Amino acid sequence: MRKELHFEKGEFQARLSAVKTAMEKRGIDVLMISEPPNMNYLTGYDAYSYYVPQFVIVSLKHEQPVWIGRFMDRVSAVMTTYLDDQNVHAYEDKYVHSATLSAFDVIAQTVRDLGGEKACIGVELGGYYYSAKAHADLIRALPEARFVDADLLVNWIRVVKSPAELALMRQAGAIADAMMQRAIDVAAPGVRECDIAAAVYYQMAAGTAEFGGSYGCAPPFLCVAERAVAPHAAWTDKPLPKSTTLNLELFGNRLRYQVNLSRSIAVGPPSPAFQNLADVAVEAMNAALDHVRPGLTCSEVESVFRRSLARHGLEKEARLGYSIGLGYPPGAVERTASLRKGDETVLQPGMCFHMMPGLWLDDVGIAITQSFAVTETGHEPLSSTPRKLFVK
Amino acid sequence: MRKELHFEKGEFQARLSAVKTAMEKRGIDVLMISEPPNMNYLTGYDAYSYYVPQFVIVSLKHEQPVWIGRFMDRVSAVMTTYLDDQNVHAYEDKYVHSATLSAFDVIAQTVRDLGGEKACIGVELGGYYYSAKAHADLIRALPEARFVDADLLVNWIRVVKSPAELALMRQAGAIADAMMQRAIDVAAPGVRECDIAAAVYYQMAAGTAEFGGSYGCAPPFLCVAERAVAPHAAWTDKPLPKSTTLNLELFGNRLRYQVNLSRSIAVGPPSPAFQNLADVAVEAMNAALDHVRPGLTCSEVESVFRRSLARHGLEKEARLGYSIGLGYPPGAVERTASLRKGDETVLQPGMCFHMMPGLWLDDVGIAITQSFAVTETGHEPLSSTPRKLFVK
Numbered sequence: 001m002r003k004e005l006h007f008e009k010g011e012f013q014a015r016l017s018a019v020k021t022a023m024e025k026r027g028i029d030v031l032m033i034s035e036p037p038n039m040n041y042l043t044g045y046d047a048y049s050y051y052v053p054q055f056v057i058v059s060l061k062h063e064q065p066v067w068i069g070r071f072m073d074r075v076s077a078v079m080t081t082y083l084d085d086q087n088v089h090a091y092e093d094k095y096v097h098s099a100t101l102s103a104f105d106v107i108a109q110t111v112r113d114l115g116g117e118k119a120c121i122g123v124e125l126g127g128y129y130y131s132a133k134a135h136a137d138l139i140r141a142l143p144e145a146r147f148v149d150a151d152l153l154v155n156w157i158r159v160v161k162s163p164a165e166l167a168l169m170r171q172a173g174a175i176a177d178a179m180m181q182r183a184i185d186v187a188a189p190g191v192r193e194c195d196i197a198a199a200v201y202y203q204m205a206a207g208t209a210e211f212g213g214s215y216g217c218a219p220p221f222l223c224v225a226e227r228a229v230a231p232h233a234a235w236t237d238k239p240l241p242k243s244t245t246l247n248l249e250l251f252g253n254r255l256r257y258q259v260n261l262s263r264s265i266a267v268g269p270p271s272p273a274f275q276n277l278a279d280v281a282v283e284a285m286n287a288a289l290d291h292v293r294p295g296l297t298c299s300e301v302e303s304v305f306r307r308s309l310a311r312h313g314l315e316k317e318a319r320l321g322y323s324i325g326l327g328y329p330p331g332a333v334e335r336t337a338s339l340r341k342g343d344e345t346v347l348q349p350g351m352c353f354h355m356m357p358g359l360w361l362d363d364v365g366i367a368i369t370q371s372f373a374v375t376e377t378g379h380e381p382l383s384s385t386p387r388k389l390f391v392k
Numbered sequence: 393m394r395k396e397l398h399f400e401k402g403e404f405q406a407r408l409s410a411v412k413t414a415m416e417k418r419g420i421d422v423l424m425i426s427e428p429p430n431m432n433y434l435t436g437y438d439a440y441s442y443y444v445p446q447f448v449i450v451s452l453k454h455e456q457p458v459w460i461g462r463f464m465d466r467v468s469a470v471m472t473t474y475l476d477d478q479n480v481h482a483y484e485d486k487y488v489h490s491a492t493l494s495a496f497d498v499i500a501q502t503v504r505d506l507g508g509e510k511a512c513i514g515v516e517l518g519g520y521y522y523s524a525k526a527h528a529d530l531i532r533a534l535p536e537a538r539f540v541d542a543d544l545l546v547n548w549i550r551v552v553k554s555p556a557e558l559a560l561m562r563q564a565g566a567i568a569d570a571m572m573q574r575a576i577d578v579a580a581p582g583v584r585e586c587d588i589a590a591a592v593y594y595q596m597a598a599g600t601a602e603f604g605g606s607y608g609c610a611p612p613f614l615c616v617a618e619r620a621v622a623p624h625a626a627w628t629d630k631p632l633p634k635s636t637t638l639n640l641e642l643f644g645n646r647l648r649y650q651v652n653l654s655r656s657i658a659v660g661p662p663s664p665a666f667q668n669l670a671d672v673a674v675e676a677m678n679a680a681l682d683h684v685r686p687g688l689t690c691s692e693v694e695s696v697f698r699r700s701l702a703r704h705g706l707e708k709e710a711r712l713g714y715s716i717g718l719g720y721p722p723g724a725v726e727r728t729a730s731l732r733k734g735d736e737t738v739l740q741p742g743m744c745f746h747m748m749p750g751l752w753l754d755d756v757g758i759a760i761t762q763s764f765a766v767t768e769t770g771h772e773p774l775s776s777t778p779r780k781l782f783v784k
Contacts, residue, residue: 135524194604212586212629237604
């Protein structure tokens with residue numbers, strides 16, 4: 001099977017080296033990574049197989065990580081990772097969704113082979129793909145090991161993106177722009193909500209003429225009229241009325257690197273209140289964006305936005321944004337830095353955020369957002385859709 | 393906010409009653425449901441919000457379940473569930489992805505309000521959205537409660553679908569058919585893989601002229617040529633060569649009810665070996681389908697398939713199929729009954745399965761599958777795409 005790698009081997013080795021340094025600092029001998037973006041980050045592994053137990057196991061005693069998962073996904077691991085074949089392990093299909101067998105018995109054997117029987121083992125306790133049952137099974141199978149929480153250890157290393165990663169983020173942003181443009185083109189009275197979602201999905205996969213897109217970490221969120229106050233609700237198959245508002249949040253994804261983008265669209269002339277809310281949101285967002293530079297904290301950036309809003313007598317309860325990058329469902333977020341009060345993370349060049357000054361006021365809501373990378377001197381927008389209320 | 397319910401209130405009450413009976417039998421006072429399909433099944437709740445902690449809590453002492461989740465998803469809960477407003481609780485945004493605060497402190501207060509402080513609490517230990525950290529936090533917040541594993545308790549109740557649910561499964565099947573037809577129409581030499589994925593996604597959301605589609609529980613799996621042996625790999629943006637094979641697995645979804653469908657497509661004349669493998673797979677699948685009837689076990693149905701394959705000197709390692717129904721990412725499966733050796737689940741009318749005799753032989757693979765419902769006398773196919781190798 002031919003290797004399909006999207007980064008130089010040296011980049012994977014640098015990532016691994018940073019992870020091993022963090023492990024040493026925390027006294028972790030063996031790190032069991034179950035979060036799909038972290039598995040991808042360290043090895044390149046990419047397949048939609050995270051609904052069964054699988055790990056990338058990093059041992060300080062072993063040069064390369066070991067991938068272990070379901071037998072039928074072994075080929076995906078050989079194909080998408082830089083790992084040597086002997087570092088790709090698998091368990092048989094009889095362990096999948098079985099009431100009597102646990103794949104963790106096989107996985108534990110690999111941990112023992114890596115010298116982890118009595119080790120300090122780091123696991124991602126707060127991850128999406130490491131259930132309470134998985135943890136109990138692993139503890140049972142490795143009774144002499146000591147387990148510690150290594151949740152977010154890798155996430156905090158990947159918070160700063162390399163030049164090669166930033167190149168993919170820019171491509172993801174171009175896909176997000178194309179998706180939004182298609183939605184704006186299609187939205188019109190009489191068009192069913194599901195047909196707008198269809199157009200957005202089409203462009204998500206088709207990407208651009210130069211490069212294709214990947215599946216997003218979440219479906220597009222398409223909220224019409226009063227459903228704006230239910231930001232994560234599913235679209236319906238009702239046709240758009242003659243005059244309405246539509247909030248659309250979508251996710252451009254290139255080889256799992258993701259850029260988030262929201263816009264509000266008015267079908268028919270917007271009410272003055274709605275237009276005003278849009279103007280206020282964009283003004284506050286632009287103020288915060290202009291303020292971004294290395295050395296400031298997330299909290300400081302948020303405070304600029306907060307003060308700008310306050311001048312209009314408004315406030316936003318939800319955080320202003322969050323770190324983005326590699327992503328898998330269900331998370332369109334990295335679970336690290338947030339642009340919010342109290343988050344003292346210091347901005348560094350290469351960090352990427354989705355700034356989302358969503359404002360909901362009773363029955364109207366505005367969602368005009370901007371993803372950006374922190375640069376040496378300020379910020380670089382990762383998408384180029386104009387920051388405004390679109391009117392159809 | 394107007395209620396958007398897709399079932400009669402009486403149907404929700406019957407489901408709740410069955411769950412309460414199962415709780416009593418197992419000595420569970422309070423059941424904390426975190427699996428999105430189970431939350432939907434019991435209350436109607438549907439929003440893409442499961443990347444943060446949220447529960448439907450059933451207490452034997454309380455008539456209605458209580459929904460608790462993030463404040464911004466509260467409106468979705470009011471809108472999509474039959475619950476009275478006072479049974480919809482929420483925690484503030486400051487608890488989301490916070491390093492210092494835990495939403496489980498708020499959630500525990502709701503459990504205490506429901507009389508669960510010293511109760512026997514059932515949790516879904518093996519679910520996708522109940523992490524090892526979530527379990528530890530909940531135990532810490534409710535130190536006097538006793539926790540037991542109630543994983544799959546609700547899944548096994550929803551394994552038999554009601555007439556109203558079967559109606560949605562048929563609609564999901566019609567969407568799956570439309571998606572497959574579009575892929576077959578589009579597939580041709582020179583077309584990029586991502587553009588075929590785009591066409592499939594378009595139809596997933598657009599559905600049919602009568603009803604729209606919802607997002608699937610997984611992306612379409614589109615595996616060209618030798619990548620057939622990597623069944624869960626991502627599509628690429630390479631153009632199809634003049635002559636190749638393509639395996640496509642896709643998911644038609646109607647209001648979260650999902651029907652799975654796979655077909656192999658030959659671009660250019662198929663090799664005799666590939667055509668023969670397709671014929672063998674279809675013959676064995678048809679034999680197994682013809683055998684389906686209430687009272688038989690899953691294992692018995694699988695054995696018919698296994699014997700048919702064996703006549704051609706073939707065998708399949710992976711299971712032959714699995715129960716389907718309500719679904720959310722990442723699971724295109726219900727995690728209950730499997731069509732495989734040793735699964736002694738007895739078929740009942742209303743059960744639905746995806747039968748998938750995928751056959752992989754070195755570098756060729758065939759995936760021609762059929763989703764079906766068990767009826768009083770046999771089976772009802774849930775999709776109508778012909779069971780054959782398509783040739784373009």
